[in-house]
Amino acid sequence: MRHDIVIIGGGPAGLAAAISAREAGVEDVLILEREQELGGILNQCIHNGFGLHTFQEELTGPEYAARYIEKAQALGIPAQLGATVIDLAREDGVLTVTCVSRQAGLQCIQAGAVVLCMGCRERPRGALNIPGCRPAGIFSAGTAQRLVNREGYLPGRKVVILGSGDIGLIMARRMTLEGAQVQCVAEIQPYSGGLKRNIVQCLDDYGIPLKLSHTVVDIRGKERVEGVTIAAVDDRMQPIPGTEEDIPCDTLLLSVGLIPENELSRQIGVEISPATNGPRVNESLETSIPGVFACGNVLHVHDLVDYVSEEAEQAGRNAARAVLGQSAETGREIPLSPTGAIRYTVPATLDPARMQETLTVRFRVKETVKSGQIRVLLDGKEVLRRNRPIMAPGEMEQAVLKKEWFTGTEQTLEVWAGPREGGNTNG
Amino acid sequence: MAEHELTCIGCPLGCALRVETDDTGAVVRVTGNTCKRGEDYGRREVTCPTRTVTSTVRVAGGKEPVVPVRTRTDIPKDRIFACMEAVRQAHIAAPVSIGDVVLHNVCGTGVDVIASKAVPARE
Incomplete structure (x- = not known):
């Protein structure tokens, strides 16, 4: 075939x-x-x-x-x-x-x-190294989403969510609407990876607390989850002794x-x-x-x-x-160098001979940049500059490159993001 | 006079808004926003917050046990749980097409609850 x-x-x-x-x-x-x-x-x-x-x-x-x-x-x-x-x-x-x-x-x-x-x-529980028992009642947020939305089962009544990714936030609201009690969402980072809109409409709307810089340090229960222990973490993400808090629950969702x-x-x-x-x-x-x-x-x-x-x-x-x-016949591949606050670009290389009239380059920044700017430099010469009020790791950014910029002799292509004059990172 | 504290959802900045209202509930002032969208959001959110509600409804004789549903447009935020209760009581028979009305005028909001996925009948 x-x-x-x-x-x-x-x-x-x-x-x-x-x-x-x-x-x-x-x-x-x-x-x-x-x-x-x-x-x-x-x-x-x-x-x-x-x-x-x-x-x-x-x-x-x-x-x-x-x-x-x-x-x-x-x-x-x-x-x-x-x-x-x-x-x-x-x-x-x-x-x-x-x-x-x-x-x-x-x-x-x-x-x-x-x-x-x-x-x-x-990412599953195994990738997280959470100590404790292995009872029933621990689901990834997406599994819980499938159970509720496709199979018509509510996987638990009293829920703690670890990780504030968008699926976890969406499931906090969904489980609440179905009558479950969502005790809290714990996030190990000092900020949420979820969209602002989801924080407001899935947590704030229902009074669900978001505990930043917190993680789960123990899971209790033999057959079924009976409770979890959460603790605050320091800036190296290590649990701080003395901050442990026991939360009774029958379900732990992971959105990590x-x-x-x-x-x-x-x-x-x-x-x-x-x-x-x-x-x-x-x-x-x-x-x-x-x-x-x-x-x-x-x-x-x-x-x-x-x-x-x-x-x-x-x-x-x-x-x-x-x-x-x-x-087109391949010409020469120019690597795209992510610089400044950019973590990666897709694509990673560009062949001007094969490129269409325009090419959308997608990327993410490593850290939040306020009053930011995106710049594209071809052989060190600026070909694009665009201001962005804010760029965050959770939101994909893009730059559109034009074929007309290339003559075929270029050696380097740099995509840069960072604060513009007078702006600041992590502010 | 009352003050409401909100997080703007217009963009990732997430400005902390402070909305002041007078005794009639009318918005006097929005502060903390960095653009016009923030002001609009603050006003709307304090005077008439609305949301689209999405859930599922049991299907009789369908290839799948439940069908996802949504309110056709936003409904007032304080009607969400009443709407959910009505949705929980509802059921529908397969086959279901996208857009089929599951509940008319849910909780007197003037908004229908409609199916958002097709569910064929079980063979």
């Missing part, structure tokens, strides 16, 4: 990539999805706030997904459901995707190009970060960036393995689905160009 483009994952990234690949002229596109329906994590994100950028309206997750699912179906793009990809390989220049499903058994699918759209996973799911990417030998935990990609969102593209949360964790869709459209279009032989 052979397909021109195989998309691994049928969530927001996979759907947008498949649609744009088809619209760019590739007839033979196949989506492989491990769940029984398309839409990915959006299906359990029943809260509103999706699609403000893409559709100029506030949709819920399932509504946002439905717009793309309907479009993919209208275009007649085939999707295999219940199909789990277990291996990805490249031999003699041929890409092979191995997948298993109940309907079709084991299949080896050859692909002209592959787009990685596997999304991300939550997301990690791109790159097992398949590693199997095929894709180079992974330590800054993003996702593939290192060039301007075409192509990984270090030719013909393998990546987009969405598997590439780097996004905070808005709208940006996932946008990025995936770009990846799908580029995969189509590669399959149709429309990619």
